[in-house]
Amino acid sequence: MEPFIDPPELPVPAEPEYVLHLFITGATPNSTRAVRNIKDICEQYLKGRYELTIVDIYQQPELAQQEDLIGVPTLIKLRPGLVRRLVGDLSDHERVLKALGLTRTTDDL
Numbered sequence: 354m355e356p357f358i359d360p361p362e363l364p365v366p367a368e369p370e371y372v373l374h375l376f377i378t379g380a381t382p383n384s385t386r387a388v389r390n391i392k393d394i395c396e397q398y399l400k401g402r403y404e405l406t407i408v409d410i411y412q413q414p415e416l417a418q419q420e421d422l423i424g425v426p427t428l429i430k431l432r433p434g435l436v437r438r439l440v441g442d443l444s445d446h447e448r449v450l451k452a453l454g455l456t457r458t459t460d461d462l
Contacts, residue, residue: 370433371402371453372431373406375408377425394450
């Protein structure tokens with residue numbers, strides 16, 4: 354009888370380093386720009402390290418109520434570090450990067 358050998362452990366999926374929630378209002382121009390801007394920023398600076406949830410408050414108004422939103426679009430950074438909120442279409446990339454705790458290098462300029 355052969356000895357029992359434990360099967361190899363499957364890799365545990367790592368949790369994303371950045372957890373972001375973007376609250377939008379349907380397909381309005383500001384909401385569309387915010388989605389495009391945050392996706393561009395995430396792919397450029399956080400590729401493979403983020404989880405982005407987009408919440409349309411027309412479809413899920415209870416989630417917006419829970420967050421006490423003062424305006425939309427609103428990006429909420431839940432992790433890492435302190436919770437941060439940004440209101441607007443996220444076109445000011447420097448401001449978004451600062452809120453995410455990221456800094457640009459001179460190569461990015």
